[in-house]
Amino acid sequence: MAEVILRDLVKTYPGGTSRATDEVSLEIGDGEFMVLLGPSGCGKTTLLRMIAGLEMPDAGQVVIGDRDVTYAEPRNRNLSMVFQSYAVFPNKAVRDNIGFGLRMHGVHADEVARKVDWAADLLQLTPQLDRYPAKLSGGQRQRVAVARAIVMDADVLLMDEPLSNLDALLRLSFRAELKKLVEELGTTTVYVTHDQVEALSLGDRVAVMHEGQIIQCGPPTDVYDQPATEFVGGFLGSPPMNFLTGVVVDTDDGPRLDLGGQSLPVPAALSPHTGKPLKLGVRPEAIEVAHDGASVTGELQVLEPLGSSALLTTEVCGQTVKVSAPPAFRADPGGSLNLRLPDDACRWYDPETSLLLEVR
Structure with a gap:
């Protein structure tokens, strides 16, 4: 595990009229569950991708643990990521999907099998280990994606709107499972969502973003009860303030x-x-x-x-x-x-x- 420190991150896309992230600074504690919340286009996914190394900042610094990884390749950052689209391999069984990253890192087959069984048990996937994704429900596919991420023993777990493709009832049940899982793992987690209910229920802290900046960051109850701006008050709550x-x-x-x-x-x-x-x-x-x-x-x-x-x-x-x-x-x-x-x-x-x- 490790803390994540973002210092004055700036990102402007070619042809863009404004900054996707505008000198964003944020400190995420070791083992903390941090949620980046905001509407589409606010810069939250860009910020996550810069932590992952999938986007390079125009200025600023990304520090993970005691390492400056601002321009390091993703494979050298010791991160795991869960994508919105599941990104499971349709031609591989659940067992092989979960263990794919471990095998790519040259982990011994016995250790791969042990970790796959551990993750499958934790995420209630043991009966599905020999099935293919086409035979799984949306919730089960998302569990496979999460299991594949947690077996890597990464310093930081990144999640990009992982529940957005699930229906309302599945989101409700999987949200509780995810919160319990992350608490058990104790892994530093950065979670991106536009769903305020997810943000308030999951995060140790919530960073509300708007137009490339973090407007307010704090415990969910504080952000909800004491909105720092009209935007935060109007964005959080159903109905809003x-x-x-x-x-x-x-x-x-x-x-x-x-x-x-x-x-x-x-x-x-x-x-x-x-x-x-x-x-x-x-x-x-x-x-x-x-x-x-x-x-x-x-x-x-x-x-x-x-x-x-x-x-x-x-x-x-x-x-x-x-x-x-x-x-x-x-x-x-x-x-x-x-x-x-x-x-x-x-x-x-x-x-x-x-x-x-x-x-x-």
Whole structure:
């Protein structure tokens, strides 16, 4: 195992108008499960490929353990990689697929057999060892790809959206298996995904990327609860964080956010923003439909029963607010709802910079 250190990595593709990665720096601890999360085109796969040696940076440094491997060949980095497309050999049985890399490295046949049996047992593939990929399900093929990677005893395990080709139920079950497996192995792992649920459930830390940069990096709960920017708050969550824009006004009761007909209290620490626009961010599940003590009144537009909850789309002073209500909640569209926004669930953002404002 080894730590991975990325220093000021820059990559621009020929003909590109912007950098795929823009001076990205990141330290990944020994044995840590790091998730690179972001939308398509944000640079996460490019970053992974530079760690793997499949792309060479225009500037910056990649260090694995105590070795600078920035321009080393992939085979000299002691890495294993699991690809999105499985990349299993259709003309080889599961046993031969798993042991392929070991044989290419000249490992003795007895040791290959031992490691293949170990990985197959760990990933519940023993009954399929003599089958060919065409006879396997998508989940089983992905297990084969993971098994082939872990038998190599690599310093770092790289995964590029390995669950994206599985259906929803398979993703759910395999995600839990993968988390358990990586915890047992203790291998430093870098995992790329655009799926926020995967990121939040798997990673020790999540690095959210946007336009070639890491916008925020931290434990999943911190990134979800304290989004550093509007982008992070709007990208994480299903539905994502609500944002209400207003102007801070001074009143006898202290500063308030004027939404245009209704207002909300603003922390005293933000009183210097009086007369300026401000954004309030709040998660849908934090908003309560209240009979008393309401913060604002909204008009119900749509009610969507989701089984475990009911998703309400409301309108507050012309702005859309999503509310996650109990599954038994019932109301008629067009009616008014009293909504309570707990102070400890409110996050405040500067509309000009989109950055989270510190409130103490």
